[in-house]
Amino acid sequence: MDKILFGGLPYVLLMIAIVGAIWRFGSNRYTWSSQSSQFLENKVLFFGSFPWHYGIILVLLLHIVGFFIPKAILLWNGTPLRLYILELTALSFGFLALFGLLALIYRRLTNARVKSVTSAWDVLVLIVLLIQVLTGLGNAILYRWGSNWYAAAAVPWLWSIIKLNPAPDYVANLPLITRVHIINAMIFFALIPFSRLAHFVVINPYKYLVRPYQVVRWYRRAPATENIVQYK
Amino acid sequence: MDIRAQLSMSFHMDKCIGCHTCSVSCKNVWTSRRGAEYMWWNNVETKPGAGYPLTWEDQERYRGGWEVSGGSLRLKLLKGPGKIRTLANIFFQPNLPTIDDYYEPFTYDYQNLFNAPAGDDQPTARPRSLITGEFMEKIVLGPNWDDDMGGSPLYASNDPNLKGLSDSQKEMLTKFHKLFFFYLPRICNHCLNPACVASCPSGAIYKRGEDGIVLIDQDTCRAWRFCVSACPFKKPYYNWATGKSEKCIFCYPRTETGQANACAHACTGRIRFVGALFYDADRIEEVAKTPDERLVEAMREIVLDPNDPRVVEAARKAGIDENWIKAAQDSPSYKLFKKWRIALPNHPEFRTLPMNFYIPPLSPVLHNAKSDSGGVFDPETVDFFYSVDKMRVPARFLANLLSAGNEQLVIESLKKQMAVRLYIRQRRVGDIGDAAAKSALSSVGLTPQDADEIYRLVSLATYQERFVIPETHRETQTTVDPRTMYEKRGTVGFGTKKQELISRQW
Numbered sequence: 001m002d003k004i005l006f007g008g009l010p011y012v013l014l015m016i017a018i019v020g021a022i023w024r025f026g027s028n029r030y031t032w033s034s035q036s037s038q039f040l041e042n043k044v045l046f047f048g049s050f051p052w053h054y055g056i057i058l059v060l061l062l063h064i065v066g067f068f069i070p071k072a073i074l075l076w077n078g079t080p081l082r083l084y085i086l087e088l089t090a091l092s093f094g095f096l097a098l099f100g101l102l103a104l105i106y107r108r109l110t111n112a113r114v115k116s117v118t119s120a121w122d123v124l125v126l127i128v129l130l131i132q133v134l135t136g137l138g139n140a141i142l143y144r145w146g147s148n149w150y151a152a153a154a155v156p157w158l159w160s161i162i163k164l165n166p167a168p169d170y171v172a173n174l175p176l177i178t179r180v181h182i183i184n185a186m187i188f189f190a191l192i193p194f195s196r197l198a199h200f201v202v203i204n205p206y207k208y209l210v211r212p213y214q215v216v217r218w219y220r221r222a223p224a225t226e227n228i229v230q231y232k
Numbered sequence: 233m234d235i236r237a238q239l240s241m242s243f244h245m246d247k248c249i250g251c252h253t254c255s256v257s258c259k260n261v262w263t264s265r266r267g268a269e270y271m272w273w274n275n276v277e278t279k280p281g282a283g284y285p286l287t288w289e290d291q292e293r294y295r296g297g298w299e300v301s302g303g304s305l306r307l308k309l310l311k312g313p314g315k316i317r318t319l320a321n322i323f324f325q326p327n328l329p330t331i332d333d334y335y336e337p338f339t340y341d342y343q344n345l346f347n348a349p350a351g352d353d354q355p356t357a358r359p360r361s362l363i364t365g366e367f368m369e370k371i372v373l374g375p376n377w378d379d380d381m382g383g384s385p386l387y388a389s390n391d392p393n394l395k396g397l398s399d400s401q402k403e404m405l406t407k408f409h410k411l412f413f414f415y416l417p418r419i420c421n422h423c424l425n426p427a428c429v430a431s432c433p434s435g436a437i438y439k440r441g442e443d444g445i446v447l448i449d450q451d452t453c454r455a456w457r458f459c460v461s462a463c464p465f466k467k468p469y470y471n472w473a474t475g476k477s478e479k480c481i482f483c484y485p486r487t488e489t490g491q492a493n494a495c496a497h498a499c500t501g502r503i504r505f506v507g508a509l510f511y512d513a514d515r516i517e518e519v520a521k522t523p524d525e526r527l528v529e530a531m532r533e534i535v536l537d538p539n540d541p542r543v544v545e546a547a548r549k550a551g552i553d554e555n556w557i558k559a560a561q562d563s564p565s566y567k568l569f570k571k572w573r574i575a576l577p578n579h580p581e582f583r584t585l586p587m588n589f590y591i592p593p594l595s596p597v598l599h600n601a602k603s604d605s606g607g608v609f610d611p612e613t614v615d616f617f618y619s620v621d622k623m624r625v626p627a628r629f630l631a632n633l634l635s636a637g638n639e640q641l642v643i644e645s646l647k648k649q650m651a652v653r654l655y656i657r658q659r660r661v662g663d664i665g666d667a668a669a670k671s672a673l674s675s676v677g678l679t680p681q682d683a684d685e686i687y688r689l690v691s692l693a694t695y696q697e698r699f700v701i702p703e704t705h706r707e708t709q710t711t712v713d714p715r716t717m718y719e720k721r722g723t724v725g726f727g728t729k730k731q732e733l734i735s736r737q738w
Contacts, residue, residue: 029451033475036455040363040472042330053323112364113331117472196475199454205322205433209315213307213430214516218441 005183006168010161013190020193021201034199035122040113048107052100058093059136062086066151067158073151086147091140098133105130121195128188135181142177149174154182234513235536235546237556238424238444238587239487239506239701240565241496242575243417244690245593246649247503250380250415252276254495254504258419261494262481267473269337269362272375273480274495276417279633280391280405281378283416285333288466289392289579295327296464297427297582300521305583307431309462322433327461331472335373337362363472381405381413388413393632401626412624414593416633417503419495420467420480421578421586422446424511424534425520428479431462436477442704443508444587445482453477464582492699505689507563507700508556509587510536510547520583524636527580532570534585538563559702564689565589572678572686574645581636590634591690592645595625620646648676648686655683 025032038045066073077083105126108118139146157170171182191197258274277283291297295308309327310317340357348355359368378387388405403410422439426446429437436452437459439445448459448468455475459468468479483493487506491497496504511534522530536543538560547557560566568575568589575589620627620643627639627646635641651672658669673683689697 030474030476032451033453033455035475036457036470037472038324038328038330038457039460039470040331042324042328046324049323112366116364205319205454205456207435208319208433211435214425215429215432215435215438216441217438 002168002172005179006157006171007166009183010166010186013186014161017189017192020190021198024193024198032198033196035117035196037114037117040117041107041111044103044107044111048100048103050100051096052104055093055095055097055100056133059090059097062090062147063150066147067155070151070155073147077148077151083144083147087140087144090147091137094133094137094140098137101126101129101133121191125191125195125197128184128191131184132181132188135177135184138177139175139181143175146178149178154178157182233546235510235543235550235552236441236444236513237547237552237560238509238511239422239482240444240509240563240569240587240589241419241482241493242505242507242565242568242589242591244501244503244505244591245414245416246591247501247690248276248415248417249501250276250278251500252376253498253500254417255375257494257498258480261483263478266362267471268469268478270331270334271469271471271478273467273469273478274417274419276376276415278376278379278381278388278413279416280384280388280394280413280629281381282387282390284375285329285466286373286387287390287392288329289464291464291582293327294329294461294464294466296462296466297579297584298425298520299583303521305425305517305521307427307462308464309427309431309458319433322456325457325461328457329460329466331363332373335375335377336368336371338368338371338374341367381411393629395632396637397626397628401628404624404626410624412595414595414625416578416590417495418465418467418578419493419588420446420482421465421584421588422480422482423587424513424516424585425583427462427464427582427584428459428468431458432456433458437468440484443482443484443487445484445487446479447481447484448477448479450476450478464579464584465586487701488704490701490703492695492701496699502693502698505564505568505693505698507565508560508702509563509566509569510538510543510552510560512536516585520585524581525638527583527636528576528638528641531577531580531585532573535566535570537570538566553702553705555702559700562700564693564698564700567685567689572648572682573641574648574686576634576641576645578634579636580634591649592630592634592642593625594646594649595623620650644676648678651676651678652683652686655680656687 038049073086076086108114108122108126139149143149153170153174157167160167160170171179174182188197192200254274255272255276259272262273263269263271272284275284283289287293288296291308295311297308298305299308338359338361341360342357344355345357359371360366361368378384381388384405389402394402394405404412422444423446424444426437426439429439429446432453433456434452434454436449436454438447438449440447453476455470455477457470457477459477459479460466460470468477470477483491483495486493486497492504492506496506515534519527519530519534538544538547538557544557547560548554565575568591569577575591577586577589580586623646627642630642631637631639654664654672655669658664658666670680673680678686
């Protein structure tokens with residue numbers, strides 16, 4: 001069972017994410033959008049979108065740091081005080097995200113206009129995100145070694161997956177809530193190509209900081225110049 | 233010099249009767265789709281009026297356009313030190329208008345008129361929201377809600393252009409015998425320094441180098457909605473159903489083949505002119521930084537004289553086709569804006585360098601008739617010419633709307649129009665006197681030949697004279713692969729490639 005859940009399933013879900021994203025980007029780029037609904041409702045959104053995004057971005061950044069330099073987390077957590085600082089910071093941002101997410105769910109359920117632009121995928125995304133945030137917070141509250149586990153168990157497991165040498169033993173013995181957190185994260189990735197989560201992987205906005213203000217495209221200049229509009 | 237071509241539309245506001253034929257033809261061609269019902273790429277507003285969306289000219293609220301700060305040009309939307317604010321606000325934009333600032337699109341439950349069971353009361357067709365599909369209690373806003381100054385104490389009195397008007401001038405809103413309004417037809421200005429392009433984090437919006445049309449790449453748009461906030465004219469619209477922004481495309485499929493835009497072609501008053509301009513792209517930033525007083529002059533300078541042999545040579549060198557050079561020389565926009573200086577840009581103080589121009593409307597002269605000339609004011613005298621500053625629509629109001637507050641430019645245009653009227657009247661009716669008519673012309677710097685040309689263009693011009701649109705001949709130069717052109721057949725051809733999206737797929 002563990003072999004399937006932590007040895008096979010991650011490959012299936014990650015392949016769905018990668019292949020699906022490439023397929024959708026190539027064949028149906030028009031639908032690649034954050035599907036913002038601020039235009040229809042912007043009062044509750046303020047209390048949802050801001051806390052949600054800033055909370056979850058910080059938590060994700062900590063995950064990414066841990067993924068690339070797990071030793072940093074372990075070293076930092078060497079003394080209990082620093083462990084508490086890290087856990088408390090992550091926890092507070094987690095609660096911020098939870099607050100935002102609940103506001104967003106409330107908004108989707110109660111606002112008729114927002115409801116009319118809600119697809120079944122949106123509902124699924126919200127459920128997956130809610131599970132992810134709740135299990136993440138559960139980890140942080142119930143098990144004070146959460147961040148150490150991540151660095152010492154989940155990260156090596158993730159790398160073993162990437163190195164095509166899956167080692168489910170790393171995570172198989174973690175508490176249930178932690179394992180749900182891990183599997184649910186994989187489901188989250190698999191959802192990216194099929195939902196508005198696509199906006200999670202947009203590269204464009206970061207280019208904005210370095211490009212000049214104005215963009216000009218020429219349709220008559222020879223191909224292969226940067227500005228040309230390529231028609232399919 | 234980086235010479236480029238730009239298609240530009242001009243509007244003769246005196247002739248606009250506010251019939252909305254332009255808006256309707258545009259809607260029928262481009263925006264009769266789900267998510268786009270509320271969009272009017274072309275709309276006609278009553279001025280004074282709150283406009284569409286409500287008070288769009290109030291940039292304290294929407295923060296659209298540019299401002300000069302510490303010698304450099306920056307988006308008003310960004311406020312802070314740089315573009316980073318754009319990314320910081322990407323999740324929630326404080327300055328974004330919502331659907332309630334436009335109006336909630338609706339239809340009526342017409343079927344009830346036919347299907348209602350027999351009863352004691354007349355069946356009614358209740359309004360039904362096109363967003364939620366539910367019945368609406370009450371329609372609170374709709375397209376042209378304040379048309380013809382309807383509800384003016386609420387709407388027109390909030391017109392941001394009334395800033396700087398004296399109380400007696402504001403009486404044109406409330407006092408019946410002083411009342412006056414005119415219409416402002418608006419499409420996207422296809423600016424030289426577009427704020428929507430500059431604000432797009434995705435880089436989806438671009439200006440076409442060949443004809444200056446500003447378009448949104450529907451495949452690259454990610455619904456960050458900054459264009460809606462940054463455009464001071466509120467001409468990019470957010471499609472709430474597809475999650476993509478859309479805007480006026482200057483009917484490029486028509487202009488590329490030399491046809492007039494749908495709005496311009498349909499105009500019953502023939503108030504619209506379309507032509508090509510040449511401009512110097514190297515000077516855009518410098519011109520956009522010019523102080524308000526000289527802004528329109530600077531815009532006139534950036535537009536190059538297509539009859540100047542040096543300009544023609546530079547245009548050829550830049551790869552601009554002969555038919556474009558010829559069109560630029562015959563361009564009604566060039567003549568109205570630069571040669572005769574009677575057309576003015578809308579809100580140049582937003583510093584986007586808008587490329588549509590308006591001939592300010594003449595309005596009846598406000599005159600205390602009793603104290604003058606024994607109770608009767610005779611408009612058919614030369615005196616009328618010198619009363620331009622007593623018109624019902626104060627020059628201040630027109631200047632706020634069309635020349636960044638520079639009243640001289642508005643008065644210059646009004647006087648020129650009046651001089652042409654006097655000159656033509658003298659020729660047709662002969663009651664003004666040759667010398668008086670000629671002196672009226674020369675006092676505003678027009679020659680009789682100019683007057684004849686202006687008269688012809690604004691009152692008699694044929695389709696070919698009003699719309700001098702050079703063909704692009706994309707069939708010879710385009711990057712379109714002819715093998716795939718058939719795929720586009722039967723599609724909406726506008727982003728939604730595969731099929732028309734009725735609702736969201738994802």
